Amino acid sequence: MIKIVVTDDHKLFRMGLAELLKKQEDFNVIATFEDGDLFLDFVTETQDFDIVLLDINMPNTDGFEVLRKLNKTKSTVKPIVISMFDDGNYIAKCAKNGAFGYLLKNADEEELIKAIKIVAQGKKYFTQAIAEKMIDFMAIDSTSKNLLSKKETEVLLLLSKGFTTKEIAAQLFVSTRTTETHRANILKKLEVKNTAQLIKKATEQKLI
Amino acid sequence: MIKIVVTDDHKLFRMGLAELLKKQEDFNVIATFEDGDLFLDFVTETQDFDIVLLDINMPNTDGFEVLRKLNKTKSTVKPIVISMFDDGNYIAKCAKNGAFGYLLKNADEEELIKAIKIVAQGKKYFTQAIAEKMIDFMAIDSTSKNLLSKKETEVLLLLSKGFTTKEIAAQLFVSTRTTETHRANILKKLEVKNTAQLIKKATEQKLI
DNA sequence: TTCTGTATCCGTATTTATACGGATAACTAA
Protein backbone atom coordinates (compact mmCIF):
# COMPACT_ATOMS: atom_id res chain seq x y z
CA MET A 1 0.00 0.00 0.00
CA ILE A 2 1.46 3.32 -1.11
CA LYS A 3 0.39 6.26 1.04
CA ILE A 4 0.03 9.52 -0.84
CA VAL A 5 -0.48 13.18 0.01
CA VAL A 6 -1.61 15.76 -2.54
CA THR A 7 -0.64 19.44 -2.31
CA ASP A 8 -2.11 21.81 -4.88
CA ASP A 9 -3.84 25.14 -4.49
CA HIS A 10 -6.61 24.30 -6.94
CA LYS A 11 -9.21 22.40 -5.03
CA LEU A 12 -10.91 20.93 -8.08
CA PHE A 13 -7.60 19.59 -9.35
CA ARG A 14 -6.66 18.27 -5.94
CA MET A 15 -9.94 16.51 -5.47
CA GLY A 16 -10.01 15.17 -8.98
CA LEU A 17 -6.53 13.78 -8.59
CA ALA A 18 -7.46 12.13 -5.30
CA GLU A 19 -10.46 10.60 -6.98
CA LEU A 20 -8.33 9.22 -9.80
CA LEU A 21 -5.88 7.70 -7.35
CA LYS A 22 -8.64 6.12 -5.27
CA LYS A 23 -9.36 3.80 -8.14
CA GLN A 24 -5.98 2.15 -7.60
CA GLU A 25 -6.27 -0.53 -4.96
CA ASP A 26 -2.74 -0.22 -3.73
CA PHE A 27 -2.86 3.57 -3.42
CA ASN A 28 -4.15 5.42 -0.41
CA VAL A 29 -4.57 9.19 -0.45
CA ILE A 30 -4.27 10.01 3.23
CA ALA A 31 -4.51 13.79 3.02
CA THR A 32 -4.64 16.80 0.69
CA PHE A 33 -3.43 20.35 1.27
CA GLU A 34 -4.03 23.60 -0.50
CA ASP A 35 -0.69 25.18 0.16
CA GLY A 36 2.91 24.48 1.05
CA ASP A 37 2.65 25.76 4.62
CA LEU A 38 -0.18 23.46 5.57
CA PHE A 39 1.65 20.53 4.09
CA LEU A 40 4.88 21.35 5.91
CA ASP A 41 2.97 21.64 9.18
CA PHE A 42 1.58 18.20 8.54
CA VAL A 43 5.03 16.77 7.82
CA THR A 44 6.31 17.89 11.19
CA GLU A 45 3.55 15.84 12.79
CA THR A 46 3.77 12.66 10.83
CA GLN A 47 5.97 11.23 8.13
CA ASP A 48 3.95 8.08 7.81
CA PHE A 49 3.41 8.33 4.07
CA ASP A 50 5.46 7.66 0.98
CA ILE A 51 4.81 10.27 -1.63
CA VAL A 52 3.68 13.84 -1.96
CA LEU A 53 2.31 15.09 -5.27
CA LEU A 54 3.35 18.70 -5.30
CA ASP A 55 2.35 21.70 -7.37
CA ILE A 56 4.95 24.41 -7.95
CA ASN A 57 2.87 27.53 -8.39
CA MET A 58 1.09 28.05 -5.11
CA PRO A 59 0.42 31.12 -3.01
CA ASN A 60 2.55 31.64 0.10
CA THR A 61 4.99 28.77 0.28
CA ASP A 62 5.49 27.42 -3.22
CA GLY A 63 6.65 24.03 -4.39
CA PHE A 64 10.32 24.96 -4.61
CA GLU A 65 10.29 26.05 -1.00
CA VAL A 66 8.60 22.83 0.06
CA LEU A 67 11.20 20.75 -1.77
CA ARG A 68 14.00 22.70 -0.12
CA LYS A 69 12.59 22.25 3.35
CA LEU A 70 11.81 18.58 2.89
CA ASN A 71 15.35 18.08 1.70
CA LYS A 72 16.82 19.92 4.65
CA THR A 73 14.94 17.85 7.19
CA LYS A 74 16.17 14.65 5.54
CA SER A 75 12.61 13.45 5.26
CA THR A 76 11.89 10.03 3.80
CA VAL A 77 8.90 11.42 1.95
CA LYS A 78 9.46 11.39 -1.80
CA PRO A 79 8.11 14.39 -3.70
CA ILE A 80 6.78 14.20 -7.25
CA VAL A 81 6.21 17.59 -8.85
CA ILE A 82 3.12 18.06 -10.98
CA SER A 83 3.43 21.32 -12.86
CA MET A 84 1.82 23.11 -15.75
CA PHE A 85 5.14 24.16 -17.18
CA ASP A 86 7.84 22.23 -18.99
CA ASP A 87 10.27 25.05 -18.50
CA GLY A 88 13.86 23.86 -18.23
CA ASN A 89 14.49 26.25 -15.39
CA TYR A 90 11.62 24.84 -13.33
CA ILE A 91 12.57 21.25 -13.94
CA ALA A 92 16.21 21.81 -13.11
CA LYS A 93 15.37 23.66 -9.92
CA CYS A 94 13.09 20.83 -8.83
CA ALA A 95 15.65 18.16 -9.57
CA LYS A 96 18.28 20.13 -7.70
CA ASN A 97 16.03 20.46 -4.68
CA GLY A 98 15.34 16.77 -4.37
CA ALA A 99 12.27 16.04 -6.49
CA PHE A 100 11.96 12.34 -7.32
CA GLY A 101 9.80 13.00 -10.34
CA TYR A 102 8.36 15.71 -12.53
CA LEU A 103 5.08 15.37 -14.40
CA LEU A 104 3.13 17.82 -16.47
CA LYS A 105 -0.51 18.47 -15.75
CA ASN A 106 -1.30 17.15 -19.17
CA ALA A 107 0.28 13.81 -18.40
CA ASP A 108 -2.18 10.94 -18.39
CA GLU A 109 -3.39 8.69 -15.62
CA GLU A 110 -1.17 5.80 -16.61
CA GLU A 111 1.93 7.89 -16.47
CA LEU A 112 1.01 9.27 -13.07
CA ILE A 113 0.47 5.78 -11.72
CA LYS A 114 3.70 4.57 -13.23
CA ALA A 115 5.59 7.50 -11.75
CA ILE A 116 4.15 6.91 -8.30
CA LYS A 117 5.00 3.22 -8.36
CA ILE A 118 8.55 3.80 -9.50
CA VAL A 119 9.20 6.62 -7.06
CA ALA A 120 7.69 4.59 -4.22
CA GLN A 121 10.50 2.09 -4.79
CA GLY A 122 12.99 4.85 -4.19
CA LYS A 123 13.84 5.35 -7.85
CA LYS A 124 13.50 8.62 -9.75
CA TYR A 125 11.08 9.12 -12.58
CA PHE A 126 11.40 11.72 -15.32
CA THR A 127 9.82 11.22 -18.74
CA GLN A 128 12.04 11.39 -21.77
CA ALA A 129 10.72 14.80 -22.82
CA ILE A 130 11.22 16.26 -19.37
CA ALA A 131 14.71 14.81 -19.04
CA GLU A 132 15.65 16.31 -22.39
CA LYS A 133 14.39 19.74 -21.40
CA MET A 134 16.41 19.52 -18.25
CA ILE A 135 19.55 18.45 -20.05
CA ASP A 136 19.14 21.21 -22.64
CA PHE A 137 18.79 23.67 -19.84
CA MET A 138 21.73 22.34 -17.86
CA ALA A 139 23.74 22.65 -21.02
CA ILE A 140 23.12 26.37 -21.05
CA ASP A 141 23.41 27.20 -17.42
CA SER A 142 22.52 26.25 -13.89
CA THR A 143 19.80 28.06 -11.99
CA SER A 144 17.92 31.17 -12.92
CA LYS A 145 19.94 33.45 -10.68
CA ASN A 146 22.93 33.07 -12.91
CA LEU A 147 20.91 32.41 -16.01
CA LEU A 148 21.57 35.80 -17.54
CA SER A 149 24.97 37.45 -17.44
CA LYS A 150 25.35 40.97 -16.10
CA LYS A 151 25.46 42.47 -19.57
CA GLU A 152 22.49 40.40 -20.68
CA THR A 153 20.47 41.54 -17.71
CA GLU A 154 21.28 45.15 -18.54
CA VAL A 155 20.23 44.62 -22.13
CA LEU A 156 17.00 42.94 -21.09
CA LEU A 157 16.14 45.80 -18.79
CA LEU A 158 16.76 48.42 -21.47
CA LEU A 159 14.86 46.34 -24.00
CA SER A 160 11.84 46.20 -21.76
CA LYS A 161 11.95 49.97 -21.45
CA GLY A 162 11.46 50.11 -25.18
CA PHE A 163 14.91 51.15 -26.33
CA THR A 164 16.03 49.97 -29.74
CA THR A 165 19.16 47.92 -30.21
CA LYS A 166 20.99 50.99 -31.44
CA GLU A 167 20.05 53.02 -28.38
CA ILE A 168 21.02 50.23 -26.05
CA ALA A 169 24.36 49.85 -27.81
CA ALA A 170 25.03 53.56 -27.39
CA GLN A 171 24.22 53.44 -23.69
CA LEU A 172 26.45 50.44 -23.10
CA PHE A 173 29.27 51.78 -25.32
CA VAL A 174 29.36 48.72 -27.56
CA SER A 175 28.42 48.06 -31.18
CA THR A 176 24.88 47.22 -32.20
CA ARG A 177 26.07 43.73 -33.21
CA THR A 178 27.18 43.03 -29.70
CA THR A 179 23.86 44.12 -28.33
CA GLU A 180 22.14 41.94 -30.91
CA THR A 181 24.22 38.96 -29.85
CA HIS A 182 23.25 39.58 -26.26
CA ARG A 183 19.63 39.72 -27.24
CA ALA A 184 19.97 36.51 -29.23
CA ASN A 185 21.58 34.78 -26.26
CA ILE A 186 18.83 35.96 -23.95
CA LEU A 187 16.28 34.52 -26.36
CA LYS A 188 18.10 31.19 -26.31
CA LYS A 189 18.43 31.08 -22.57
CA LEU A 190 14.79 31.85 -21.96
CA GLU A 191 13.74 29.45 -24.71
CA VAL A 192 11.73 31.99 -26.69
CA LYS A 193 11.83 32.95 -30.31
CA ASN A 194 11.34 36.70 -30.43
CA THR A 195 11.18 39.87 -28.41
CA ALA A 196 7.44 39.73 -27.83
CA GLN A 197 7.64 36.31 -26.20
CA LEU A 198 10.76 37.40 -24.37
CA ILE A 199 9.12 40.36 -22.67
CA LYS A 200 6.10 38.26 -21.81
CA LYS A 201 8.19 35.53 -20.25
CA ALA A 202 10.49 37.94 -18.48
CA THR A 203 7.57 39.72 -16.84
CA GLU A 204 6.02 36.40 -15.89
CA GLN A 205 9.25 35.34 -14.25
CA LYS A 206 9.68 38.78 -12.76
CA LEU A 207 13.07 39.25 -14.35
CA ILE A 208 12.18 42.86 -15.15
CA MET B 1 -29.70 13.18 -16.39
CA ILE B 2 -27.36 16.07 -17.16
CA LYS B 3 -24.95 15.36 -19.99
CA ILE B 4 -21.56 17.02 -19.60
CA VAL B 5 -18.49 17.57 -21.74
CA VAL B 6 -15.12 18.63 -20.31
CA THR B 7 -12.59 20.66 -22.29
CA ASP B 8 -9.22 21.36 -20.65
CA ASP B 9 -5.71 20.96 -21.95
CA HIS B 10 -4.42 19.36 -18.77
CA LYS B 11 -5.23 15.70 -18.98
CA LEU B 12 -4.85 15.02 -15.28
CA PHE B 13 -7.26 17.82 -14.45
CA ARG B 14 -9.70 16.72 -17.12
CA MET B 15 -9.69 13.13 -15.97
CA GLY B 16 -9.87 14.06 -12.32
CA LEU B 17 -12.83 16.29 -12.97
CA ALA B 18 -14.60 13.56 -14.91
CA GLU B 19 -13.99 11.20 -12.04
CA LEU B 20 -15.45 13.66 -9.56
CA LEU B 21 -18.56 14.13 -11.68
CA LYS B 22 -19.06 10.42 -12.16
CA LYS B 23 -19.91 10.14 -8.50
CA GLN B 24 -23.05 12.14 -9.10
CA GLU B 25 -25.81 9.83 -10.21
CA ASP B 26 -27.61 12.38 -12.32
CA PHE B 27 -24.48 13.52 -14.15
CA ASN B 28 -23.06 11.86 -17.21
CA VAL B 29 -19.69 12.92 -18.63
CA ILE B 30 -20.10 11.93 -22.25
CA ALA B 31 -16.77 13.17 -23.59
CA THR B 32 -13.61 15.12 -22.78
CA PHE B 33 -11.38 17.18 -25.08
CA GLU B 34 -7.92 18.60 -24.73
CA ASP B 35 -8.40 21.66 -26.82
CA GLY B 36 -10.98 24.03 -28.23
CA ASP B 37 -10.68 22.82 -31.79
CA LEU B 38 -11.47 19.22 -30.95
CA PHE B 39 -14.44 20.32 -28.90
CA LEU B 40 -15.78 22.55 -31.66
CA ASP B 41 -15.44 19.68 -34.14
CA PHE B 42 -17.47 17.56 -31.79
CA VAL B 43 -20.16 20.22 -31.45
CA THR B 44 -20.71 20.28 -35.19
CA GLU B 45 -21.46 16.57 -35.02
CA THR B 46 -23.75 16.43 -32.04
CA GLN B 47 -25.31 18.87 -29.65
CA ASP B 48 -26.90 16.19 -27.55
CA PHE B 49 -25.47 17.38 -24.26
CA ASP B 50 -26.26 20.12 -21.80
CA ILE B 51 -23.09 21.60 -20.45
CA VAL B 52 -19.47 22.09 -21.37
CA LEU B 53 -16.93 22.78 -18.64
CA LEU B 54 -14.41 24.96 -20.38
CA ASP B 55 -10.89 26.06 -19.57
CA ILE B 56 -9.75 29.46 -20.86
CA ASN B 57 -6.03 29.05 -21.23
CA MET B 58 -5.54 26.40 -23.85
CA PRO B 59 -3.18 26.07 -26.79
CA ASN B 60 -4.56 26.73 -30.29
CA THR B 61 -8.20 27.66 -29.87
CA ASP B 62 -8.68 29.01 -26.37
CA GLY B 63 -11.80 29.24 -24.24
CA PHE B 64 -12.76 32.75 -25.33
CA GLU B 65 -12.73 31.62 -28.94
CA VAL B 66 -14.87 28.60 -28.11
CA LEU B 67 -17.41 30.79 -26.32
CA ARG B 68 -17.55 33.16 -29.27
CA LYS B 69 -18.11 30.38 -31.77
CA LEU B 70 -20.68 28.60 -29.65
CA ASN B 71 -22.52 31.86 -29.32
CA LYS B 72 -22.41 32.51 -33.02
CA THR B 73 -23.89 29.12 -33.89
CA LYS B 74 -26.72 29.70 -31.45
CA SER B 75 -25.95 26.41 -29.80
CA THR B 76 -28.11 25.18 -26.94
CA VAL B 77 -25.03 23.93 -25.12
CA LYS B 78 -24.39 25.95 -21.97
CA PRO B 79 -20.75 26.70 -21.20
CA ILE B 80 -19.34 27.00 -17.70
CA VAL B 81 -15.84 28.41 -17.55
CA ILE B 82 -13.38 26.89 -15.10
CA SER B 83 -10.35 29.11 -14.89
CA MET B 84 -7.32 29.61 -12.70
CA PHE B 85 -7.73 33.36 -12.71
CA ASP B 86 -10.22 35.65 -11.01
CA ASP B 87 -9.21 38.52 -13.19
CA GLY B 88 -12.06 40.96 -13.86
CA ASN B 89 -11.10 41.20 -17.49
CA TYR B 90 -11.34 37.45 -17.99
CA ILE B 91 -14.64 37.15 -16.22
CA ALA B 92 -16.19 40.05 -18.09
CA LYS B 93 -15.00 38.69 -21.41
CA CYS B 94 -16.51 35.30 -20.65
CA ALA B 95 -19.82 36.75 -19.54
CA LYS B 96 -19.95 38.88 -22.65
CA ASN B 97 -19.29 35.90 -24.88
CA GLY B 98 -22.11 33.84 -23.48
CA ALA B 99 -20.69 31.90 -20.53
CA PHE B 100 -23.41 30.65 -18.20
CA GLY B 101 -21.04 30.34 -15.28
CA TYR B 102 -17.52 31.05 -14.11
CA LEU B 103 -15.74 28.96 -11.50
CA LEU B 104 -12.20 29.08 -10.21
CA LYS B 105 -10.07 25.99 -10.19
CA ASN B 106 -9.91 26.26 -6.46
CA ALA B 107 -13.66 26.04 -6.13
CA ASP B 108 -14.84 22.96 -4.33
CA GLU B 109 -16.83 19.99 -5.51
CA GLU B 110 -20.08 21.21 -4.00
CA GLU B 111 -19.89 24.49 -5.77
CA LEU B 112 -19.16 22.81 -9.07
CA ILE B 113 -22.15 20.54 -8.68
CA LYS B 114 -24.37 23.42 -7.69
CA ALA B 115 -23.20 25.45 -10.67
CA ILE B 116 -23.86 22.60 -13.07
CA LYS B 117 -27.34 21.99 -11.71
CA ILE B 118 -28.32 25.64 -11.86
CA VAL B 119 -26.90 26.19 -15.33
CA ALA B 120 -28.56 23.01 -16.59
CA GLN B 121 -31.88 24.67 -15.76
CA GLY B 122 -30.93 27.49 -18.08
CA LYS B 123 -30.02 29.91 -15.31
CA LYS B 124 -26.66 31.61 -14.95
CA TYR B 125 -24.33 30.96 -12.06
CA PHE B 126 -21.63 33.31 -10.85
CA THR B 127 -20.46 33.25 -7.24
CA GLN B 128 -20.64 36.43 -5.24
CA ALA B 129 -16.88 36.97 -5.37
CA ILE B 130 -16.77 36.48 -9.12
CA ALA B 131 -19.70 38.78 -9.72
CA GLU B 132 -18.04 41.48 -7.64
CA LYS B 133 -14.81 41.21 -9.56
CA MET B 134 -16.76 41.58 -12.75
CA ILE B 135 -18.63 44.63 -11.54
CA ASP B 136 -15.43 46.26 -10.30
CA PHE B 137 -13.92 45.67 -13.66
CA MET B 138 -16.88 47.05 -15.56
CA ALA B 139 -16.75 50.15 -13.40
CA ILE B 140 -13.09 50.98 -13.98
CA ASP B 141 -12.30 49.54 -17.28
CA SER B 142 -15.17 50.43 -19.56
CA THR B 143 -12.74 52.76 -21.26
CA SER B 144 -9.94 50.33 -21.90
CA LYS B 145 -12.41 47.72 -23.03
CA ASN B 146 -13.29 49.74 -26.09
CA LEU B 147 -9.82 51.04 -26.53
CA LEU B 148 -8.78 48.30 -28.91
CA SER B 149 -10.98 47.12 -31.73
CA LYS B 150 -11.84 43.44 -32.11
CA LYS B 151 -9.22 42.88 -34.77
CA GLU B 152 -6.64 44.75 -32.78
CA THR B 153 -7.34 42.65 -29.73
CA GLU B 154 -6.90 39.49 -31.75
CA VAL B 155 -3.64 40.76 -33.18
CA LEU B 156 -2.37 41.70 -29.73
CA LEU B 157 -3.15 38.26 -28.39
CA LEU B 158 -1.36 36.50 -31.22
CA LEU B 159 1.55 38.90 -30.94
CA SER B 160 1.96 38.07 -27.29
CA LYS B 161 2.07 34.40 -28.17
CA GLY B 162 5.15 35.15 -30.21
CA PHE B 163 3.72 34.86 -33.70
CA THR B 164 5.31 37.01 -36.38
CA THR B 165 3.28 39.48 -38.39
CA LYS B 166 3.26 37.08 -41.31
CA GLU B 167 1.92 34.23 -39.22
CA ILE B 168 -0.74 36.45 -37.68
CA ALA B 169 -1.77 37.66 -41.12
CA ALA B 170 -2.15 34.06 -42.29
CA GLN B 171 -4.29 33.17 -39.29
CA LEU B 172 -6.56 36.17 -39.74
CA PHE B 173 -6.74 35.79 -43.54
CA VAL B 174 -5.51 39.31 -44.28
CA SER B 175 -2.32 40.73 -45.75
CA THR B 176 0.75 41.28 -43.63
CA ARG B 177 0.35 44.97 -44.33
CA THR B 178 -3.04 45.04 -42.66
CA THR B 179 -1.68 43.24 -39.64
CA GLU B 180 1.14 45.74 -39.48
CA THR B 181 -1.33 48.58 -39.56
CA HIS B 182 -3.23 46.98 -36.71
CA ARG B 183 -0.05 46.63 -34.77
CA ALA B 184 0.86 50.25 -35.47
CA ASN B 185 -2.57 51.37 -34.28
CA ILE B 186 -2.26 49.32 -31.12
CA LEU B 187 1.09 50.97 -30.45
CA LYS B 188 -0.53 54.38 -30.87
CA LYS B 189 -3.50 53.60 -28.68
CA LEU B 190 -1.39 52.25 -25.86
CA GLU B 191 1.07 55.10 -26.33
CA VAL B 192 4.13 52.92 -26.75
CA LYS B 193 6.77 52.94 -29.41
CA ASN B 194 7.58 49.33 -30.10
CA THR B 195 6.56 45.75 -29.49
CA ALA B 196 8.69 45.28 -26.41
CA GLN B 197 7.01 48.16 -24.59
CA LEU B 198 3.68 47.01 -25.92
CA ILE B 199 3.89 43.55 -24.43
CA LYS B 200 5.11 44.98 -21.15
CA LYS B 201 2.26 47.45 -20.92
CA ALA B 202 -0.32 44.93 -22.07
CA THR B 203 0.71 42.42 -19.43
CA GLU B 204 0.71 45.13 -16.79
CA GLN B 205 -2.82 46.05 -17.76
CA LYS B 206 -3.74 42.41 -18.13
CA LEU B 207 -4.95 42.85 -21.66
CA ILE B 208 -3.34 39.54 -22.52
C1' DT C 1 -29.36 63.54 -45.72
C1' DT C 2 -24.56 64.86 -45.52
C1' DC C 3 -20.62 65.13 -42.84
C1' DT C 4 -17.18 63.30 -39.86
C1' DG C 5 -14.69 60.00 -37.53
C1' DT C 6 -13.08 55.46 -37.19
C1' DA C 7 -12.22 50.64 -38.44
C1' DT C 8 -10.57 48.20 -41.92
C1' DC C 9 -7.50 47.44 -45.78
C1' DC C 10 -3.07 47.87 -48.69
C1' DG C 11 1.65 49.67 -51.15
C1' DT C 12 6.52 51.45 -50.88
C1' DA C 13 10.63 52.78 -48.42
C1' DT C 14 13.38 52.61 -44.44
C1' DT C 15 14.81 50.97 -40.07
C1' DT C 16 15.40 47.26 -36.92
C1' DA C 17 15.67 42.57 -35.54
C1' DT C 18 17.24 37.98 -36.33
C1' DA C 19 20.13 34.06 -38.33
C1' DC C 20 24.51 32.54 -39.15
C1' DG C 21 29.37 32.39 -38.61
C1' DG C 22 33.41 33.42 -36.20
C1' DA C 23 36.97 35.54 -32.86
C1' DT C 24 39.27 36.67 -28.24
C1' DA C 25 39.66 37.26 -23.19
C1' DA C 26 38.33 35.52 -18.70
C1' DC C 27 37.18 31.98 -15.89
C1' DT C 28 36.89 26.96 -14.06
C1' DA C 29 37.75 22.38 -13.31
C1' DA C 30 40.83 18.61 -13.86
Add this chain to the structure above:
DNA sequence: TTAGTTATCCGTATAAATACGGATACAGAA
Protein backbone atom coordinates in the same frame (compact mmCIF):
# COMPACT_ATOMS: atom_id res chain seq x y z
C1' DT D 1 49.01 24.42 -16.23
C1' DT D 2 46.01 22.84 -19.64
C1' DA D 3 41.62 22.12 -21.66
C1' DG D 4 37.18 23.34 -21.89
C1' DT D 5 33.51 26.74 -21.19
C1' DT D 6 31.44 31.08 -21.21
C1' DA D 7 31.04 35.99 -21.73
C1' DT D 8 32.11 39.30 -24.61
C1' DC D 9 32.73 41.22 -29.15
C1' DC D 10 31.89 41.92 -34.35
C1' DG D 11 30.52 41.24 -39.65
C1' DT D 12 27.21 39.96 -43.44
C1' DA D 13 22.76 38.62 -45.21
C1' DT D 14 18.00 38.08 -44.64
C1' DA D 15 13.56 38.64 -42.44
C1' DA D 16 10.56 41.42 -40.01
C1' DA D 17 8.85 45.66 -38.02
C1' DT D 18 7.87 50.50 -38.51
C1' DA D 19 6.99 55.09 -40.91
C1' DC D 20 4.44 57.30 -44.26
C1' DG D 21 0.79 57.87 -47.41
C1' DG D 22 -3.58 56.71 -49.04
C1' DA D 23 -8.38 54.23 -49.99
C1' DT D 24 -13.01 52.26 -48.78
C1' DA D 25 -16.97 51.16 -45.80
C1' DC D 26 -19.82 52.08 -42.24
C1' DA D 27 -21.90 54.23 -38.00
C1' DG D 28 -23.31 58.10 -35.59
C1' DA D 29 -23.77 63.24 -35.38
C1' DA D 30 -25.39 67.40 -37.34
